[in-house]
Amino acid sequence: MAKRFAADKYVEGILAGNRVLLSQAITLVESRLPSDQELAHEVMDKVLPHTGNSIRIGITGVPGVGKSTFIETFGTYLIQAQQKKLAVLAIDPTSQRSGGSILGDKTRMELLSMNPQAYIRPSPAGKSLGGVTRSTRESILLCEAAGFDAIIVETVGVGQSETAVHEMVDFFLLLMLAGAGDELQGIKRGIMEMADAIAITKADEQNILKANAAKSEYQNALHLYPVAASGWLPKVSVCSALQNTGLDQIWETITEYLQLTQNNGFFEKKRRDQNLxxxxxxxxxxxxxxxxxxxxxxxxxxxxxxxxxxxxxxxxxxxxxxxxxx
Amino acid sequence: MAKRFAADKYVEGILAGNRVLLSQAITLVESRLPSDQELAHEVMDKVLPHTGNSIRIGITGVPGVGKSTFIETFGTYLIQAQQKKLAVLAIDPTSQRSGGSILGDKTRMELLSMNPQAYIRPSPAGKSLGGVTRSTRESILLCEAAGFDAIIVETVGVGQSETAVHEMVDFFLLLMLAGAGDELQGIKRGIMEMADAIAITKADEQNILKANAAKSEYQNALHLYPVAASGWLPKVSVCSALQNTGLDQIWETITEYLQLTQNNGFFEKKRRDQNLxxxxxxxxxxxxxxxxxxxxxxxxxxxxxxxxxxxxxxxxxxxxxxxxxx
Structure with a gap:
């Protein structure tokens, strides 16, 4: 068994922004050893007053949509243009089996992983969805206590993990490819209706027209959906990680969402409901x-x-x- | 406590199509008394070889969509034009509180309730969703053992009961009103994507044009959805309970669905998965x-x-x- 410290040591380290202790505390919440779990509960209770001060963003999309590239580009934008401290977590119990399709390999986000304002944590290996869900929720709180004020939770749009992510974030972003045909078949039914925004990726070069057409189509389709409890109408936009375009638009959508839901009380209510x-x-x-x-x-x-x-x-x-x- | 018989008495009665004993057996599965539950398990295990021979249809839609009237008309059509024996069950834990919005009052389906080929059972009072869900599942099996070969499970499109119904039926039908505006707001997000078919109700008189326009709109929107695991593409149609139109179209859709899914093995697989x-x-x-x-x-x-x-x-x-x- 790895060496463990007293709870206060983790707490102090995390509050001081010490990444080594943050990582060790996340390992603790991922552990199934009863002694680790007890220690983890103690740490959680102590960091709790220092949590909540972030925007929690869920991002999903089928393999091939360019999720890693998007998160790398959008994450860099959040850090550079919006002065955010960013943590990226992954929730995908299959990641280890599928050969690291999702954060399994940190080097897939090379720029971000080297950025001192970013913290990237892959999904724990060999865990059930329930296990990953629980530890990801606790990891969000630990990252917040460590001063990260933008948390991205990444998942793949093909399983049940989307619902789990939807239940732990403030804002849910669905990445899609242009063209409403075969490419969509990997996305699980029900996910589109969970999205607060859809971003059509790879809107560059010969793809731009197709992406804009898809944007209108989805925007029309979303109008047919019942209005969400938040009162928010999901927005569709296009972006290109290659050309670094459309990122400000997505951020603007997120801030509009925050303004609306913080004013009408939905944001606070949702977080309280999520806690329970x-x-x-x-x-x-x-x-x-x-x-x-x-x-x-x-x-x-x-x-x-x-x-x-x-x-x-x-x-x-x-x-x-x-x-x-x- | 009401009088109870030995399990065999219920089983024999149900298999002979005795409605009194069927109703009493359903009361048994709804009961929370441990002795009743044990008796219920015995009955269930004995009728089990005689179950499965029905088409299980879930029907949902917000209050005001004309659900009772639709089920009355469509149910009568199933009996008269398709020679079905029909059982109608309701799953709605709030039915008693909301003043009988859903089968709370049998007289809302006057014609059907007097039809000797129909059996109508309201939702049990004072039960949690979990309780209703469990007893409705068992009631489906009891009705099948009693010879009913079409089972409609009704619910209201505003809560969590839709997911529960979706998990216990073969085919899920969503009733909607024409006009994609305010009327939709009562429908919970995510329900549209569960539907195997959408029927626009009240397509009569001055509503016909509006209903047909809504039909095209929804058909287009559904094309944007990911293809379901069944391989089935959801269909949209219009109908009028008032003028008795569009019912054959809906039945045709259901039989097309059955053909497709029975041929590709999805029907059987879904039922096995549901059992588990x-x-x-x-x-x-x-x-x-x-x-x-x-x-x-x-x-x-x-x-x-x-x-x-x-x-x-x-x-x-x-x-x-x-x-x-x-």
């Missing part, structure tokens, strides 16, 4: 972890799964049988 | 019910909720505190 939701989800995860780790449950589950799938036993009777084992 | 999902959800519900019924948890939860919402304690530390009470 995180607690209930942590409870659910805790209950399920304990249940599925039970040796009796582990032994009987596989056979029951099969008979339930085949329709030989009702799902409810099977569940009752397993619950009785506790 | 129901089991995991029943486990989750069972774990949470037990947890939140714990007197210690009950006592400490309210105060913890407040400090978590206010950001005075981290969600994870609060969850850990509560989990330790077990």
């Amino acid at each position: 939701q995180w607690m209930f989800e942590a409870i659910r995860q805790g209950l399920e972890e304990k249940f599925y780790a039970n040796p009796q449950v582990k032994m009987q589950l596989p056979a029951l799964k099969t008979v339930v799938q085949e329709g030989q036993k009702s799902a409810f009777a099977a569940a009752a049988e397993l619950l009785k084992l506790l | 999902q129901w089991m995991f959800e029943a486990i989750r519900q069972g774990l949470e019910e037990k947890f939140y019924a714990n007197p210690q948890v009950k006592m400490q939860l309210p105060a913890l909720k407040t400090v978590v919402q206010e950001g005075q304690k981290s969600a994870f530390a609060a969850a850990a505190e509560l989990l330790k009470l077990l």
Whole structure:
């Protein structure tokens, strides 16, 4: 086991902006060792008064949309043009299996990773979505305590991780390619309706016309959607990481969103709701972890799964049988 | 406590199409008494080999879209033109509070409720969404065992019940009003993308042009959506319960969907996945019910909720505190 410090050591280090201690604290919240978890809770409770002062931005898009390049360019813009301190976190339980499609390899964001105002943390290896979700939420708070005032949470638009990210950020940005055809098929249904903004990437050279056409199309489609509880109407824009264009437009959209939702109280309400939701989800995860780790449950589950799938036993009777084992 | 029979009595009655025993068995699955639940599991396991032979259709739409009238008319069409035996179930935990907006009052479907080929069962009173969801799933199976080969599960397009319904049906139909303006605001975001078909209601008299315009608009918008895992492209049509038009078109869409998904294996796969999902959800519900019924948890939860919402304690530390009470 790696060496651990007392909680105060992490807290002081984080508040002083010490990246080594920040990284070690994130490792702590990612750990499943009970002793680490207890230490992590203590650290979390102590940094908590120093959290919340950032804009939390979720970014998703299918592989091929140019997500890393966008985050590298947009992140650099946030640092240089908006004087932000930026942390980039990833939530993708499959990242290690798919060969580092998402932050698995820091060098994919070479410029950002060398920028002293940026902190990049890849998704932890070998974790379930639930595990990644929980530790990413805590990592956001740790980064905020360390003084980062713009947090990007990156995910891939093909799984269930989008919902998880949507539930932990203030603003959700969907990256899309021009052309409403085959390229879209990788995006999971339901994700478009979660987006606060859509950015059409690679709007450069011979792509510009196509990108602008896609922009109008999506803007029209979004008008058909029910109005969000925030009162915000999602915006569509085009951008090019290659030519460094459209980034100010996206930032403007984000600040407009912040103004609207901070004025009408939605921003604060959403964060409070998210806090509560995180607690209930942590409870659910805790209950399920304990249940599925039970040796009796582990032994009987596989056979029951099969008979339930085949329709030989009702799902409810099977569940009752397993619950009785506790 | 009401009188209970042995499991076989219910099973025999249901298989013989006895509605009184069917209703009593549904009451059994709705009951939270442990003895009732055990009896219900026995009944469920015994009817299980006789289930599955229906098309399960979820129908949603905001209040005012004419849902009851549509189900009455479409249901009568299914019985008369398609020789179906129809069961209509409702999933809406708020139905009793909102004054019977949804099947709370059987007389809202007067014709159907008097039709000997139809069986209508309102949503159980005073239940949580989780409770309603579980009992509705079991009720579907009981109705199938009783010989009903078309099951409509009705819900209101304003809450979380749509996702629950979507997870228990084969085909999901969204009813909408013409005009993409204010009327839509009641529909929850994300529901449009769950729909296998959209039907624009009240396409009669001076509404026809508007309804047809809305149809084209939605059809265009749906083309922008990612293709569903079923390979199915959602269809939009118009209908009028008043003039009895457009119902055959909707049925045709449903049969086209069935043909496609039964041929490509999606139909069977979805049902198998749903079975498994129901089991995991029943486990989750069972774990949470037990947890939140714990007197210690009950006592400490309210105060913890407040400090978590206010950001005075981290969600994870609060969850850990509560989990330790077990």
